[in-house]
Each structure stands twice: as C-alpha cells, then as structure tokens.
Amino acid sequence: MTTREQFIGTVRKALGRSELPAAPVPLAYRHTVHTDVMKGSDQDELARVFMDCSKEIGANVFETTKERLNDTIRQAIEQCRPGAVIAANDPLLKELGPALASATNRMVRFWNAGAPREEMVRFAEEAAVGIAVAKLALAESATVLFFSHEGCGRSVTLLPESNVYIIPKSLIRPRLTQGMAFVRKHKDHLPSSVNFVSGPSATSDIELVRVVGVHGPVRISHIVVHDM
C-alpha cells in the first residue's frame, strides 16, 4: 500500500520540488466581487430577497413574529400529510413543544441523541414533518444552514416528506461568502455534518424536466421570524 509519504512524494516530484514546502502564502484575491454582493443591505432588504428567492426555488414562505410563531408553525404543518412531527432538540422548539403538539394534534417527538440509532432513523423516516431552526440563512440563494449535531440529527432535515425551517430574520446574510466565513469561524468546533439547504430536493434528470422531491424532502416551508 502507498503511504502518505510516498504519495505526497510523487506529487512533490511532479511539482519539481525536493522537499515539502512550508505553508504557502495564502492567496491574495484580485477582486472583491464576492463580498460586494448586497453590501450595505439592511435586514429588511435581505429578508425580502431571501423570501423572493425562496418562492422561486419552490419553498413555501411564511412571515411571523415570535409571539405568533406557534400558530404559524401549525399553519405550515397543516399543509403536510398526516403523521408525526420530528423536531430538532432546540431551546426555541422545546419551549413551544407541548403547545405545538396540542395545536397540531400530532405526535411531536424531539431528536434524542441518546436513543438507539435505528429507532431515531426509523422515527424520522416515518414522520411526516421535520422541524429545525436555522443556524444562519443566505438571501441570494434562499439557503438555510444547519449544524447537524446531537440536538438535530442529519435525519431531521432529510427523511421526512416535509420540512419546516424557522429562520430568525436577524440571521439572514447576503450570500454563501458570509455562510462559509461563518463556518470557518467555527472550524474548531464543527459538528461532523454541516448542511446548506436550498429548498426541496430536486432533479432534472429525465428530459431536463425539473421535478421537485427526489430523495430528500418534497415540501419545504421557510418561516421568517421578524423579531428574532
């Protein structure tokens, strides 16, 4: 088997070097086109772009306030097929928990990292709806960032037929540039799975016809909370 030293040695030779170089000087960017996008936009403007783009990519959009959040979640869930709800183990959702179950008249279960793997995956697979809270959101592409850690397993935003995402307006940023900078800032404590999600899963593999809902969620709702 090739060892790391041998493998890197071949690469090094191909580059015409006799030993591994010291850390290269980081690349200096010639332009600022990436940081210029929506520069100076306020949160209202970013939220407007986020919501417009959400509609374009086929997500349902709701606007609400923290006080009315429970009611808005209920509205979003009402549009989904009957069945249980799996929610991220997030302080915000925990707070809403019991009220949510009674309002929607559905079984609501929180992601439990302590439970056996098969049990949690099976429950997420059978659930009709998954609810999660955004870590950050990106206006340009209606993208929502999730850290899939112990409180919100990968399955929550992947297995249920519908997903409801709660997006505090204050967390909307212009674009992926800010998203990646955010991830980099947390690089020393990143969970094993970080996902940027832009709308329902989709394909154009058959005659280039766009079909929404392939393996991931078929229906996505974005709830933008104005005073959060």
Add this chain to the structure above:
Amino acid sequence: MSIKTSTLNLKQRMQQSLSNSFLRASIANAQDWINQKRETCYAELGHFEQWRDLAADIRSHVLDNLDYYLDQFARNAQKAGSTVHFAENAGEALRIASEIFQQKKAKKAVKSKSMVTEEIGLNEALEEMGVEIVETDLGEYLLQVDGKDKPSHIVVPALHKNRQRIREVLAEQKGYKGDDVPENMTRFVRKILREAFLSADIGITGCNFAIAETGAVALMTNEGNGRFATSIPKTHIVFMGMERVAPTFEELDILFSMLARSAVGARASVYMSLLTGPRAKTDADGPEELHIIIIDNGRSKVLSSPFKDVLRCIRCGSCMLECPAFRHVGGHGYGALYSGPLGAALVPVLGGYKAHWDITQICSLCGACNDVCPVRIPLYESILEHRRIIAEDEKLTSWIQDAAFSQYGNVIGNPAIYTAATKLTRLGNLAPRVGPLKEWAKAREIPKIPNERFRDWFAKRKGTDNDNA
C-alpha cells in the same frame, strides 16, 4: 468502466452518434436550455470575468502547492477521525475498497454519482465480490437499470434517454405501472431507493472538494442522495481525485458559487454538505466510520506535464454544453469517460496517446469552451498541443496524412509549383468522391471550383474599370 468506454474506432463512433437523431436533438436541447440558464444566472450575479479570475487563481494556487495542501488535508482529516488511504492507481484504490468491504462484511452499498469511481471501475470490481451496488443519482440509476448503460454527460448522465424509454425500462425491470410523466417516475424511484438507503451497509460518494484546513469533505448535490449515502449507512467511503483540494472554507465559497452556476445555471445546489470525520459519539445518526481514498491514477503525470492547468477543472460540464462538436456527437462519441473539450484535453494524458489520440480530433478549435470555463482552463490550446505531440513526437498519424501534409508543404513552399498547382485546381471538380471528400459530401454539397484563379481574375480586372461605379 475505465477511462476508455468504447472499442469502436473514431469513425464508427461518429457514425453511431450521428445516426441517433433522438440523442442529437436532446443534446441540442440540453445545450440551449442549460446555457441559457447559466447565462441568466451569471448576468444576475455580474462580473463573470472577475469571478473566474478568482476561481482560476484558487485552483492554480492549490495545484502549485498541492503537495503541501494534500498533506495538510490528510493530517487534518485523520485528526477529525477519518481514515485516509492513498492509492497510486485504480488497482490500489479497488484493493483498499474491497478490504473495507470485507472487514465490514458489507453486502450492499449505495452510491452517489462520482466520476472517479467510474474511472477506476468500482462497480464492476464490487459486483465481482458479490456486493450489490445501487446507483442513487436518478440519472445514474436509470442507466444502471437499463443494462448498465453509460453516462453521456457528466451532470445529466441519462441525457440520451427519452421518457418513453425510461418508462419502458422501469416497467420491464422494476414493475412500474404508471405513465411516462417524469414526476411520477421519479416518485416511483424514490420509493425503491429509500429502501436501498435504509438497508445499505456502506455509502459511497465522490468528493467535490476537500478542505485542507479542517479535513472536511465538501459535497454538492441536488437530489438528496448524497446526503443519504453519508447519513444512514454505518460506513462512508469517499473516493477523491487528488487534485480536489481547497485551502479553506472561504475558497470553497468561490468554487461552489461557480460550480452551481456553471453546471446547471442555479444560484446554489439544493445541498452543500461539509462532512468532517465520522459522527461524534454524541450523535445518533451519521456513519461510524469515514474512509477517504485519495487517488492519483495518472494525475501526478498531468501535474508535471504541459497540461497541468487541466487539473483546475471543477467538473461543471459547461465546456461540453458550449461545444459545437459535442452537440453532434454527444458524450458517447468521445469513447472515453471524460468527454467534450475537457475530455479531449485530459484523457490523452491520463490514458495515453496510443489509446486516445483520436479524441483530440473531435474539436474544431473554435475556442467557445475557453470563453465559458469557470476556472479559465486553456482548453483548445491544450487540444492543439496534443495534436502537435501526436503528429510530431508520438508519430501516431497515418502515413497518408503525413504524405498529404508533406506534399502540401512542398507545394506551398515553392512559388513555381504553387502557381502551377493552383492553376490546376479546377481539375478538382473531376476528382472522384473518395476518402475525406466522400465523408464531407455525405451531408453537404461540395462547392464547384471556378475555372479562373482569384489572382488571375484580379490581375485582369486591375485598372480596367472604376471599381466603385
């Protein structure tokens, strides 16, 4: 599969592609549709030239320091709990993979679309071991179900199949009873593949980019199959071409921003996943083991060749969508896994001139590919340089071609012979339609050569009348 995908020669492949009118129509349609979307998307973003300066700079910077970044990536990935393997060639990569399968006693694997696994022939090798390997990208799945057909485009692999054919295949192979509406067929496949995801022992993916600073693997997918393959099975194996490194997440921003737009004309793909090591002990889902197999398979040869810049490629496929030759022959016509201008520039170095010299012929050197490449690869210059090497260094051109060009050189280089020869060109009208002339005349009319040379006509005309009257 390996890099070579066809045993037919260039002429036979051309005939096969050109006679498939459905294929040609769907490729033309795909080119027009995706190119339009891409243009709209970049117009909205603005400053395309500056964006591609950034992307090209990043990729060049990585290649110039690939030894450093690969080492950094491998160390950090290991620190994050991944197991990193190195494979010099396809055989070694397959050995490593089969050992993991044996160790895990794995019988079933789900795979998310990956070109490098096609390159090393992973499916065939695993099937020989008795492993069931399920392609989960919708297009790739449809190809697999239809008698292991081959992809015709790197982003839309089943481009050459129409909905009627797909319905037929699903009905025959999987008992589908519905109509040929893409949405209904997609829902049907969703159900079948959901079962596969939940029962697979191992998930297999490629790697769009590997982040040196943290050891993370970055994947860009739309259907969700990439996320399934990396979330549900207990073992995840990443197959990574060694040039796919980005220094930090910040460079990844530029590369992903370009990839989504150039590949399908979208502002972002549905899923951009950053996977750092296997699941934490406190996570309930995610793989317990994450293996990363870093593959050379000819890439270091490219790195030390005059074609190094080709390794900047981010596999968006926009050169193919812009190429007038690809429009007519499609992916299969190239006879190699990588097709289009990228294939013509890359394959001869990866797979050798002897086996692949003819791929460089499928190009008119128009340069349209260069204008859209998000990382500014000098594509047509590379193809031209290959042709020079094939003729001058490798001497792989036919004696007829060599004789013809040497004769042409004699005529052009001697004024007396040149004058005599051009006076005789009119006899060309009588030439029999054989050889290249026959091929040319198949679909076109050969223009008649006038009786008088332009030079003679011009000399006679000079001073005889007032030209602008």
